[in-house]
Amino acid sequence: MSKDYIVTLALPGGNSEFRTYAIATCEGKEFDEDKVTHVLPIDLYFTEKGGKVEFGRRLTLEQFEKEWDMWIIKSVEGDSLTDFMEVISPVVRVLEKDEWKPSKELTVDDFEPADE
Numbered sequence: 659m660s661k662d663y664i665v666t667l668a669l670p671g672g673n674s675e676f677r678t679y680a681i682a683t684c685e686g687k688e689f690d691e692d693k694v695t696h697v698l699p700i701d702l703y704f705t706e707k708g709g710k711v712e713f714g715r716r717l718t719l720e721q722f723e724k725e726w727d728m729w730i731i732k733s734v735e736g737d738s739l740t741d742f743m744e745v746i747s748p749v750v751r752v753l754e755k756d757e758w759k760p761s762k763e764l765t766v767d768d769f770e771p772a773d774e
Contacts, residue, residue: 663689664741667699668732678702679745682731689734697722702749709749 660683668677682689683696699714699722717725735741743750 659687660685660695661687661689661737663737664735664745666732666735667726667729669728670730677732678729679735680731681742689737691731694719694731697726699726700746702746704749711746711749 663682663684665680665682666677667680679700679702681698681700682694683698684690685693685695696716696718698716701712701714703710703712722729735745
């Protein structure tokens with residue numbers, strides 16, 4: 659059985675100002691860094707209007723170590739949707755009523771079928 663955790667990624671060597679977040683998939687019921695199987699990087703960008711959240715692609719541990727080189731898991735923030743929302747809350751803001759202006763109402767026909 660595996661479980662997902664919200665983690666902070668940082669560069670090694672103490673208190674670096676460079677950090678980001680990820681969802682780490684770990685085998686077992688408790689977080690164990692040695693049992694992490696996949697990492698999904700999350701970038702938080704601050705903008706004038708709040709910010710945005712971007713998800714990278716889900717990487718195996720081997721891909722993560724190769725592509726993210728020196729980044730390490732610094733801490734575990736939690737394992738729930740509430741914990742995730744607390745992590746991204748600094749860049750998420752409520753849309754004002756006049757900002758939400760969809761060009762049309764979407765229907766099922768607007769989406770392509772998924773390949774099975």
